[in-house]
Amino acid sequence: MPAKNEEYARSLPLLNKVFAWSSLGLLAGTVWMVWDDYYRPWKRVQREFHALTAKKTETAIQQAEQAVDQNALKQIQEDLKAAQAQADQRKREHDALREKLDRADVLVFTTDTHYKNTKSIYDATRFEYEELSHQNSARAAEQQEKLRKVESLLAEYKLANEKALATQAELKKQEEAILGAEKVLEKKRADLFAGVERLQKKLAAVEPQGFLMKSFEVMRNAPLVDFMAPSLKIQQVVPNGQNKDINFLTIPRVDRCQTCHLGTDQTGYENDPQPFTTHPRQELFLAGKSPHPVDKMGCTICHRGLDRATDFFDAAHWPDSSEQQAKWTKTYDWAPKAHESSPMLPKRFVEASCLACHSGVVHISGAAKWNKGRDLVERVGCYGCHKMRGFEGLRKAGPPLTRLIWKTSPDWAAKWVENPVAFRPATWMPRFFGLANNSSPEEVARTREEIRGIVAYLFEKPEPGGFPRLPGKGDPGKGEKLITSVGCLGCHAIARLEKTPPTLRRRFGPNLDGIGSKAKPEWIYAWVKEPKNYFPETRMPNLRLTDQEALDITAYLTTLKAPEGWEPGEAAPNPPLLDRLVEQQLRARMTAEEVQAKMASFSEHDKEVYLGQRMITRYGCFGCHLIRGFETTPPIGTELSEEGSKEVDRFDFGYVKIPETRHDWITQKLENPRIFDQGKVKTSDEKLKMPLFNFTPEEREMVVTVVLSFVKEKPPLSSTYLLDARHKALEAGRRLVQEHNCQGCHLLEGEGQEIRATIARKMVEEEGIGEEDADSRAVAFSPPFITGEGARVRSDWLFHFLKGPTPIRPWLAARMPTFGFTDEEADTLLRYFTALSESPFPFETPPPQPFPPGEMAAAKTLTSKDYFNCFSCHQQGAKKPEGDPSGWAPDLALANSRLRPDWIVDWIKDPQKLYPGTKMPTFFDPASFDTSGPDDVLGGDENLQIKALRDYLLTLGSARMGS
C-alpha cells in the first residue's frame, strides 16, 4: 500500500467529541436503567413500616424500662459488689485452682483423644474381624486376638478419661464455689433486663442505631449489592396445593401481598392504616393455629387479585366505595385495571370466596353476609329461572296457580301481576311491568293486553272443585289474639301489627297484608285448617286449629284489606292490539298464510289465552309457580353456577356508564334489571325480561355476594372443606331447618327466635312493662331454645314428637305445629340435633337400677314443699300444679321418657347456663356449689342430692316410650 494511509476522512477530534458525548449518554442511560429497576414502591412502604414499628417499639421499650423493679436491681447490684469483693479476696486461691484446671483440661483432652482414636481402631478392627470370620479365613483367630487387645486398651483409656473428667468436674465445682455467686447474680440482672434487651434488638433490626449501622443500612439496600443481606425484601408465601387455574393449566399461587401488608399477621397494628393493618379475626384467619393459616392459604385465594404483583396497581386492588376510589386515585393513581381476569374482590364481597372450598353447604360459619344472601336467594327463588349449583331439587318458590279460581278472582290477579308492590309493599313477588324498558304509553297498553292474556290463561279450565261455605261465624278480635299468640308471626308479618320492618325469617311466609282483598274467606278457612289440601308442597304447617279458632282467624284475616285506592280490575280489552300481538307471536312460528288461517279459527278468548300462554313462556312465570301446561318447561334464565368466574367482557354493559366489573353489573342488574336495554332498538320479544325484586340495598349486596361465590375454579381436594359424618348430618339438618324456618320461632345455633320480639311487643302493649323487661320475660314465653336439644331429649321421644307434637310447656300459647315430616326428615333432624350437641345417637344408657337405699326418700324430701317445692310449678301426670297455667312448668312424669339422664343433672346444677332466661330456679348456686344444697339431706353432698333428684324423676310417670 502506498504510504498515504495517514489521510483521514473525518476529523478525529470531532469523532472523539461525539464518542465522548455518546458514551456519556450511554453511561447515563445505563445508570438510569439500574436505578429504575432498583426503585420500587414496595421498598418505600417497607421503610414506612419499619419506621412505624420503630416508633411502637420505642414506646414499648420505655414501658418495659419503667417496669423494671428498681429495688430488686439495687439489691442485685449491691449483692454483686459484695460477691465480687469476696471473689477478689480469694483471687490467689482461684489462680492456683485455674492452673490446676488447665492441667486437668489437657489431661481430659489427651485421654479423650486416645480414647476416641482407640475406639475408631477398635471399630475398624472389629469390622475386619467380622469380615475374616465370615470368610472363614485363617487370619480370623489372629484378628480376634488383636481385637481383644484393642478392647482392653479401649477400656483402659475409657477409665483414664473418666478419671480425668472426674478431676476436671471436681475442680470446676471448686471454681464455681468462688465465682458461682457472682455468676448467678449477673444472670439475675440480665434476666431483669431480658425484655428490654429483646425489644432493643428488635428496634435495632428495624431502625439501626449509630452512624456505622445507619450507613450499613443504606449500603445493604443499595442498588447492585442488595442481593447480599437486604433488609428490604419481597415477602411471599407459596401456599401448598392452592394452585391457580390459568386456562387449562394449574400453576402454583405465589402471594406477595405481605411485601406491603406487613402487619397483617402481627398483633399491635389493629388501628394503623392500610397497608399495615392487622388482619381482623386472627382466630379465623392467618394465625398459625387458625383454620386458615397464611402460610397454607395465602391471601389471594380469598381476596383474589394478581398474586405475584408487588405493586398497588398490578395487584388489581378494587375499591369498596366511591370514597375509597377517590382516595386511591389520588394516592396511588388508581384506575380500573384492564386485562385482569380476577381483580381483587371489594371488601364487601369478600365472603364470595368462601364457597369455593366450603362447597355444598348452606351455612358457612363466620360468613354472615353470605349465609343471609343464600337464604334470600332461596326465599325469592332465583333458582326458578337461573340454574345454580347447590339449589337443585327445590320446590318452586311461589304457590301453584293451577286452581287459582278456588282462591281469588281474575280481576285481583290482573291488578296484582301488573304491580305486586302496590298491593303488598313487602311481597316477594317481583315486578315485571312498568319498568325501565316497558313503561312508555304504548308499552303499557301492550303489557296490559299481555296481562289480560296471562290471567285468561291462568283461569282457563280450572281444576274442578273448590271449598265449602264457612261452617259458622268467627270473631275477628279473637282471631287477632290467636294470630299473635299461636305462632303465626314466626313466619308471617302483618304491617298493621309491626312497628319495625320484620326480619328475614319473619318474612318466610307471605306477608298477610291485603289478604282479605285477595283470597276468598272459604279458601282462608280451608287453608289454615290444613294447608296441604290446596298446596301439597307448602311449607305452611298445620297448627291443629279447632273449627272455631279457624273461623276466628279467617274473620280477622278478611279484615286485612288492600291499601286505600287499590281496586282490582282488568284493563279494558283492546281487540286490535290483541290481534296484532297474537299475529306477531304466530308470525314468528308460521307463514303469513297459516297465520291468517289460524287467526280466523281463533275466538277472541282463544286469542287471549294463546297470548297468555306465549307470555308465560316469555316471562317464565312457571319458574316459581306450578302452571298447567308448563310442568316440565326448563327455566328461562342464564345459568349462574359459574357466574363468579364469568369473564367481564361477556357481560353486556350496553350504554350504561358503570365500572365494568362483575359485581357492579350484577348489582345494577338487581337494582334495575332492564336498564341495559337503554338506548337499544329491540322488538318486544327481544327486550330484557328479568323482573325487579323488592330488595333493600343491603339485601342486594348479600345476593351479589352469593352470585359472585359461584365460581368455576375448583380448589384441590386437599384444601376443600370436607364434611365428615357429623358435619354431613349438620348440613342435612340445616337444610331442613331452613326449609321449615324453625329459627322463626326457636333459637338454634345462636340465631332465630324472631317471634320473641312480637311476644315482647305484645307484653309491652298488654301489660305496660318496659321494653327491656318485656324482652327478658319473653324468653320464658317464647318457643324454647333448641340448640342443645340433642343433649336434652331422648332420640326416640324426639322422633315421635317431631312426627306428632304434644304440648310440653303448658304456659306457652305458641304451639309447635305439625309439619308432617316424613320418617326420613324426622330422622335427619334427629341426627342433626344429636350431631349439634355431640350426643350419642340413637341409643343412650339409662342409669343403673336399683337405686341406692335411701336415695328415693331423700329425693322426695328434696322435692317437698319444705325444700325445692318442685310440684308447685311442675305438672306431674294428671296432677296439675296450683295457680295460673302461665306459671306452670313441664310435666315431670314425662321426664323418664323424654329427657336424657345426664342432661337432668346438668340442668338442675345450673339451669341458667343451659337456658339463659328460664323460669326454673337455681337451687344450687354455681358460685358456691359446695355449700349451696341443704345440709341435712344425704350428708349435704350436692352431687348426691342432684343424682337422687334425677333418679327420682326417672321413676315418675309411665314406662319409657319404646321400651
Add this chain to the structure above:
Amino acid sequence: MQGFKAAVDGICNPPILFSLIFALFFVAFLWKRVHWIWTPKACILLLTAGLAFVGFGLTDPNFHAILTKPDNVPIVGMLFLVGFFSWLSMYLGLKNDRRTAANLPPVEKLESEIKILVWPDLVYTEMLCMILWSVLLIVWSIYLKAPIEEPANPAKTPNPSKAPWYFLGLQEMLVYYDPWIAGVLLPGLIIVGLMALPYIDPNKKGNGYFTFAERKWEILTFQFGFLVLWVMMIITGTFFRGPNQNFFGPFEHWDVHKLVPLSNINLSEVIWVRVFNVGLPQNWLVRESFGITLVLAYFLLVPMVLGRTLFKSFFEKMGMVRYQILVFLLLCMVSLPIKMYLRWLFNMHYVVAIPEYFFNI
C-alpha cells in the same frame, strides 16, 4: 486366584498404592535400565497384560460391577488411551534422542521441510477420522445405554455420591485438603499453571518434535502432574472409593459398614498438647503459629534455598519473577503428595487449622 485377588486388594490402600505409583513413575522415566519398556514389544506386552487384568477383573463380581458401570467404561478406555499415548510419546521421544545422540536431526525434521497440499491428503485423513469416530460412537451407543437412575431426590443422598468422573481427581484431593484448597485453589492453580507454562519454561529446545532427553524436567513435571496426580486420582476416585468415601480394593465388596480408623490430629494439638503438654491457646493466631510458620517457610524459604542449590540454573536463566512463579507452582503441586504422606505417616489432619474462618491447610 483368591490369593492374587487378596494380594491386589492388599496393595490397594492409599499409602502403598500411591507410593508404588510414585516409585514406578520415576523408575520408568528416569532409570535407563528399564527404558526397554518404551519399546513396541513392551507396549504390546503391557497392553496385553492390562487387557488380561481387565478381562480377569470382569470375572470377579465386585470388580465387574465397578468396571461396567456405564459412566466408568470411558474411564477404562481413557486409561488405555492415556497409557498408550504416553508410551507412544516416550517411544518417539527416545527414538529422536537416539538420533540426536548420533548427531542426526529428529524424525520430524526429515519431513518438516516438505510441504504437502492439504487436498486431498489432510482433508481425506480428517474425513476418515470422522467416519471412524462416527462408527465407534454409534456402535458404542448401541452396546452401552447411557445411564439413567431413579428420579432426582434431594432428600436421599446416595452412598457414595460422586462428582462427574473428570472431577474425581479433585474429589480425591478433598480427602487430604479442605474444599477451598482441593476444590478451588488447586484447580485454579492447575489452570493458571497450564496457562503460565509457555512463559515459565526456560527450555527453548524440543519445539515441534518428540524428545525426552532435551526436556527431561518439563516432561517429568508435567507427566507427574497429569498421570499421577490427575489420572491416577481419577482412577482412585472412580474404582477405589466406595461407600462413605472409604477405600476399597478392586475385588473388595463395597460394604457400607466398612470402617477405617480415624485418628487424625492437627499440628497445633501435637505441638501444644503432646509436646508442650499445655492446653490449646484460646487465640487462634498463637495456637496456629507453628503451622503458619511452617507453611510460610515452605513457600518463602524453600524457593530461596532451591534457587541457590538445585534450581540454580533455572534461577539464573529465568530471572526472579518467573523463577518465583515456577517454584510456587511446583511447590503447590508437590504439596499434595506431601500432605498425603503427612496424613499416612503422622495422621496429620491440618497443618494450620482455623475452623473459625474456614481456613484449614
Add this chain to the structure above:
Amino acid sequence: MAEAPKKSLFALLRESQVWNSIFRHGPPDNTRNRSLAVLTNVFLHLHPVKVRKSGLRLKYTWCAGGTTFFLFLVETVTGLLLMFYYRPTSEYAFSDILDLRSQVPLGIMREIHRWGAHAMVIAVWLHMLRVFMTGSYKPPREFNWNIGVLLLVLTLLLSFTGYLLPWDQLAMWAVTVGSNMARATPFLGNEGPGAALLKVGDISLVHAGDDARFALLAGRFVGSGALLRFYVLHCVGIPLVAAVLMAVHFWRVRKDGGISGPL
C-alpha cells in the same frame, strides 16, 4: 450423439452450470485446483493450502485436536436435536429422558451425545498431552496454548453442566458434590476462608443465599433453578464462548505457522 454416451454421468454433472456455480475450479488433480479446492471452500479454508509433511503424520498429531473438534460438532448436532424433546424443568426433565429411550425416534441420540461428551473430554486431554510432548506450546504458540487451556476448561464445564440435565440421582448428586466446592471459594463462598469475616454485626454478607455456589445454582441447593441455569449454560452460554475461542484457536494455528514442527 455417438460421443455423448461415452461421457460419464459424473462428467456431465461436472460440466453443468449448477456444479460450476458452486465449485469454481476444475477437478482437484493439479496443484492449482487442489489449492483452490481448499481456498475457495469456506469450511476447508480453515486449513492452509499446504502443510508440513511431518504434520500430516498421525504418529505426530494423533489427530486428537481434529477429533475434539469433530466431537464438538457431533455434540452440537445431537444436542440441538435433543433439545426438541427435552424440557428443562424439574417436572419434565426426567420423564423426557425416559421418553428418549422408550419412544422418541432415534432416541439413541442421547447415547451418542453422552458418549461423545466423554470421548471429547478424553480427546481434549490427549490433544493437550500431544501438544505438550512435542513442545508445541513454545514460542510462537504461547497464546494459542492459552486459548487451548481455556477450551479445555470449557469442555469440562460443558460436560459438567450437561451432567445435570437427566435429573436423576446420578445427575443431581454429582452436581451437588461438584458444586459444593464453590461453597469454599475464599471470600465468595459461604464456607470459604474469610467469608466469616464479611459480617456486619450479626448480619453475614456472604451466606448460602448469595455466594458463588448460589449464583451457579440459582438456589441454596440443586433444584429447578439450577436445572434451568445449567441448561442455558450447557446449550447456549458455554458453546457460544467455546465456538468463539475455537475460531480464534484455529485461526491462530494458521497464523502461528501451521501445525508445529521442528524449526
Add this chain to the structure above:
Amino acid sequence: MPDDPKASAAPSPVPAPPAAGEGVTRRGFLSWIGVAWVSFSGALGVASLSTLRYFFPNVLFEPPQTFKAGFPDEYIAGQVDNRFKESFGVFMVRDAGVIYVLKAVCTHLGCTPNWLEAEFKFKCPCHGSGFYISGINFEGPAPRPLERYRVVLADDGQILVDKTRIYREEKGEWQDPESFIVA
C-alpha cells in the same frame, strides 16, 4: 499490513489548527478521549455489574431449609424433643448445657431412629443401631454418629435451625460454635 513506522510520526494531513490554540486542542483532544473512554467503560462496568446482579434472584421458591424452633427455655434439660421429628426430621436435644439439633436419619441405612426415654438412647428400628443422647453411635451397625444441623439464635431470641449445613462428629465438626447453642 506493513505499517511504515515513520508514517505515524508524520504530521496529520488534516489542516492544522491555528498555532495559538494548538496546546489547548491537544489538551482538549486528550480530555475528550479521556471522558469518552472513562464513561464508556463506566457504562460497560455498570452493565456488567447489573448483569452479575441478575444472577441473584430476589425471591426463591425453595422449601424452607431453615425454621424457627421456639425459645430455648421451651426445652427441658436432659430431654430429647420430638416436636419437629415429623415436620422437619430433627431431634431437638438440650443436654449438658447446650442445645443441638440431630438429623433424624440413621447413619446406617437411612431409617429414622426413635428416642427411647426409658433406656436413654436413640435406637434405630431397622437394624438396631444405638446412639447416645449426644448422637454418638455405640451399638449396632451404624458406622458413624448421627449428624447435627447448624443451630443459632435468631434476632427475636428463638432458636433457628439451618438444615443446609451439617456437622459430623468424626470430622471434629461438633466443636464448631454453630453446631450447638449454649443454653
